[in-house]
Amino acid sequence: MDARHYFGAVIPIVTLCCATSSYAQTADVQHSQPGSDTPKGETDVSGSAASLADIVVTAQKRSERLSDVPMSITASSAEQLKDAGVTSTDDLGKLVPGFTFLQGNYGLPVYFIRGIGFSDTTLGVSPAVTVYVDQTPLPFSPMSRGATLDLERVEVLKGPQGTLFGQNSTGGAINYIAAKPTDHLAAGFDLSVGRFDQVDVEGFISGPLTDTLKVRVAVRREYRGDWQYNYVNGDTIGKKNFLNGRAIIDWEPSGAVKLSFSATGWRDKSDVQQEQFQLFRPQNPEDPNPRPVPFPISTYPKAPDNARAASWDPGISFAKNDSFYQFALRGDVDLSDRVKLTNIASYAYFKTHIPLDLDGTIYPAARNSTDGTIKSFSEELRLAGSLGSRLRWMIGGNYQKDRVDESIELSPQIATEVKIGPFFYDDFVATNSQNIGTKSGFGSLDFDLTDRLTLQGSLRYSDQDRKFRGCTRDGGAGDLAAAVSFLSSLITGQTQTIAPGACVTLSDQTGLAVPIVTGELNETNLSWRGSANYKFGDHALVYANITKGYKSGSFPTLPAAAVSQLAPVKQESVLAYEVGSKVDVFDRKLELTAAAFYYDYRDKQLVGTRAVFPFGFLPGLVSIPKSKVEGLELGFRAAPFRGLTIDGGGTYLKTRVLSDPVNPTGPFGSQGSFIGNNFPFTPKWQGIVNANYRFALSSRIDAFFGASATSRSKTTAALFNGDATIAPLEQLLVINGYTLLDLRAGVETADGSLRFELWGRNVTNKYYATNANRISDYVYRFAGMPATYGATLRYRFGQ
Template identity: 55%
Template sequence: MSSSLKSLMMLSCAASALFLTSAANAQATPDTSAAAPDNGYGDIIVTAQKRSERLRDVPMSITAATGDELRSRGIASTDDLGKLVTGFTAARTGTGMPVYFIRGVGFFDTTLGVSPAVTVYMDQVPLPYSPMSRGATLDLARVEVLKGPQGTLFGQNSTGGAINYIAAKPTDQFDAGFELTAGRFRQVDAEGYISGPIGEGLTARVAVRNEYRDEWQYNYVNGEKNGKRRFLNGRALLDWQISDGAKLSLSASGWKDRSEAQQEQFVAFTPLVPVSAGGRPAAFPFPTFPPAPNNNRAAAFDPGGDLRQDTHFYQFSARGDFDLTDAVTLTSLTSYAKFKSFIPIDQDGTIYPMASTLISGNIRSFSQELRLAGTSGPVQWMIGGNYQNDTVKELFDSDVITSGAGFPGGTFLWNGFKMNNDQKVRTYSGFGSLDYALSDTLKLQGSVRYSKQDRDFSGCARDDGTGQIAAAFSFLASFASGIPQVIPPGGCATLNDAFIVAPNNTGTLNEDNLSWRGSINYKPNDTTLLYASITKGYKSGSFPTLPASNTAQIRPVKQESIQAYEAGVKTSLLDRAVDLDGAVFYYDYSDKQLQGYVALPIFGNLPSLVSIPKSRVWGTEANALIRPVKGLSINAGITYINSKVQSDPSNPKGPYATPTQNDSFIGQSFPFSPKWQSVVDAQYQFPISETVDFFVGASVSSRSSTKGTLLSGRPAVAPLEAKLSIPGYSLVDGRIGVTSNDGIWRVELWGRNIFDKFYVTNANRGNDTTYRFTGMPATYGVTFKYRFGG
């Protein structure tokens, strides 16, 4: 990092101390475990460092919000957190998998078994694969979004950050409530919970939510509809206070999704290879197929198809806290999770049966953490270890008719194939942290984690049972190798570099690393914190799920790493009427993982995972919580991110390149990394009678343009780059209603994207088409909430 940039960071941090932001970005509510509230405002208590602390005392950038605020802002899933967290971006892959980015750091891959760069937790228990997080927002006390590498306490694969959901806990008195919502597209959502004591030292809480909605997408060619939501979610918690120094908490949660998968919009016909007399002829009139209009609801898909998914998830976890002495506590976290998916995708975005895939898979994940934590004078310490054992099985069953699905001259053609990716992943780690208070105002913090991961892979592209691919690749392997070879129907058709066929392809990826973090924190008074930190974090390597003609396409990509520098400030002014905080950051990024293309003999350029040896990210963020008058609260946040590729992968030279063309990514910004993001939310609540309050609120979330993939800078690619852009946009939500001033009941009229803004969440290329996914259109409705007891 240059000295001029370091100077800029320090100057920016000093300026932040005067007027920048509040990473809370949340409306605080009193917490019984907090210190006495200042001027009537409560503190949000977070567990970002695996202990309870006031948000404004934690030396890192965190966005936290209560469960009530999440519901009020219309945040129903992790994908919606961009309405709350600046610097957060969510996207869906062409196979429907969610991908999350924080400060431009994320990994866009279609593979079910890929480790994400932004990890999700429920009460510190990992949801290690992003699709598992769909039901995490049920019945929450709060959410904490930690920005920057979090590998020392939350484990590897957190180079972008970590999202920790905190479930509402069982109460020692009877408490129950329900919430009913009716909205556009015949939406009917119902949620309820019941909580209270069930025996001596035993308390329990059960929450259930059902989401129902009719179709919201329409086929702009034939008028058919898609987009039904059928989602059921539940959680049961049991707390057992065994003794004054021993507590056991058990959790069982699960969800089932029978919704129709969102379908992509057709942007343009962009064939993999030119369609000519010497290649495979176009089976349908794709070049004249009309692109989708700029309408969130428009899509095109095969007529009469069943697009319902069948996906479910369940998890059991146990947490035990045992006071070994007055100053030392032993904590155990155990969990077992199972995920199973079946997702149909029409991958061409047209009404023609050119490309469709059924994606099925299952994951089994077991994790165990043990840690000791204690205090001795000015020292707080923690030491522990983790073990995680995951089994992932994934199968793509694809029907394709593309310009690339055959050999030149059309001698051998095929209309379908299968891809399987089976992985066994074992991770071992040990970690520790140490906080040392040099004085009442100055503290040093350090943490470290050693991780070792062994990943075994088995998979390939297979004949679909018709024998078409088997015949084609038997001929090719025999001709190119000079050795007669026969692939049976349904057999593996992925060839190695010597054009030899194996019954299956296997591989191993064994890696280890040492993550660490150090910070210095200065607290001149109870309302101000200044900090500076240096962090090293890692994300593990990965095997892709790809239609691999050659084993080079399914070779693993190695682990990536980030060395992050951050400086920030948190402060409160005017007797807590204003909470501010801000940060500046710089990331040295090594071996960034992404999907690219590999140049192969005979086959040309085919998709593969690659690494960018060197890149960087720097930026700044600011948030403020302002309470100018009683009843009025204003949350505002803004983030600037400047990402840059500094070197090219050694192979390939670039997507869609031929070996004779010199392409480069150098100087480009990362995909899904808008330079500017901002969120403003305001609400005013005032009494209209002795028992009833009126409230009105609105929020605006904005972001600048970005792109869905890296492209080379050569002129021939420029038209395609325009098609793969993701324009900037602003969304406006609103709410108005009445509530009892004791919080017993609430009626709210709400609207999301109330101006029906057209916006794109992902643009990419698959097979012979360029496609995009859109966000939701304008929705509106009414929510009634009632609470008993408590």
């Protein structure tokens, strides 16, 4: 089915928009001035409790009504985030159809939007979904853990966003908007207690220090006891220990100059979630002389379908030690009534230590430890303005410098194929250091051809230089060094000796171990976007967009036997076509959105296999030359009568691989074509519905209750060979669909100053998997959280 069928599906909604133009009041369409906080022409709905309020977003780096922005955006308020229990970016799937999160093989978060994402093992990989706080970048996904603290709202922009939000936004962008300092004294706290000894405390204080200086400080502490148990020996694990803080200082020395300084930091010492053992299967079942594994893993019991059940090595700490801080300074200067200069500079530092059990048993068969640091500096300078009442423009430049250092130690790694000739080895270290410099220039134009028809265009030119140093090292005991020395001697015909702790990665040309592998990847690209949108008064919008976006290439972190395994993968691109509509009807009681889209996806990056002589097929980064995404998205908000609000949405995705990478190899080593396969971690259907009802108990006290349901169809955790039957082994890497139900109820004072709430999440205790994996001889999966329940007390002063 080609894109015409999907674009055709949105025509009834567009027709509805046209038909409802009679509802629209005649009004001039006005736009906000650059950088203004409130768009002109915003509808006043404060007098009707049964009408929908306007949502203001900054998706185009200026404040606009969500209903006026010609792109697919899911915007959620701080209240909605709290109701859904969203405490990190990982949880946004509760509110955003088309969004998927998974924990990667080595514990790092990976985000997908509409099937676009990159599940890599590398700390320094640039994500396909970028994250920002107040337009300040968090350029690597692990940095985003604490971004949800003390927010006004979050905006999730779907589809390529490379022109205004930089390269590497092929999937989309997530922009968190932090709560800002107030011009009066305000304070508040949230205290939550729940199952598994959960105690979460969040508080803030805000107000003016002088007539021109305001400050806001917020702190959050999350604690939870063990929630997983070992189904073999009865041990427990799963503590959460997370501390997060942010301070914002706003200074307005004059009406034309505004400065905002923010300092953010967090520390995470939580236990890593433990996997659920599924199967022991030798990497090469036909090997006549496999390495003997000194544990009875072949008869190890499979984990039950219970979210809490897992298995891990006893006596080992699996607590993370991650930390992050960022300083950012934003300056806005009104050069005239129509021109604004904005500068945003930031420096971020991230450090990680993630220990993992990679076999899911109580035996010391496979453990992993990821250690690394990221240093990131970014600077953006832009001018924005307008000419007359019809033309709005923006021009700017960006510079970013990143340094990523990472080591992944696998020790022990006792598997059937961890041997070279007569030599066995149990540990090794994969290292990856990257220096990344990115320069870009961007601009945009919006022109109102008529009072209702607007044309938009934007582009960004990016130039990135990425330098790499890394290899696989002997773990220090000398076992791997001796094994590779033996192999190198066979290849070269001369006796070779590699010292303990040295690099053991061999040159593909000489067969000798190299002191260090180095490489460079220099790439340029031009992202662009063209859009036309037509407004039917203030109540309906139709639009059509064409967007080209890029995600930069990368060097892998892998146990590389040969230099060619560490070759980079080139940049990928998405050419996206989208048509859509936004309409509100029945006197602002119902708002509908619809979009149909088609993505021409080139050079999709993935962890695959490379042919490496004399080793055969080994892991490496590869590209799928051509693939596609087709889809439909529907959303709604409704206030049918006083006190009741309902919102929700759904996404349908059809993804397909259209051509094969070199040496397409399935997760269990089978050779064959990927053509016709769906993308991994991309459910065909996703849907979300939220309902809230509020009513007065007295003149001072209101009661409320609400429910939220999220649902998605099945997907897979890997690309399989063939497009028809999934083999029995591959069934272990199928992630079944599921539906989750959350409930809440409570009371609140009419002025919102005091609130008490009882809540339950996954109240049916649905068992579901979030990821499945095969590493070495072991197959395992990760389960979603079981039923949790608790209570929250909230107090606000001066709001």
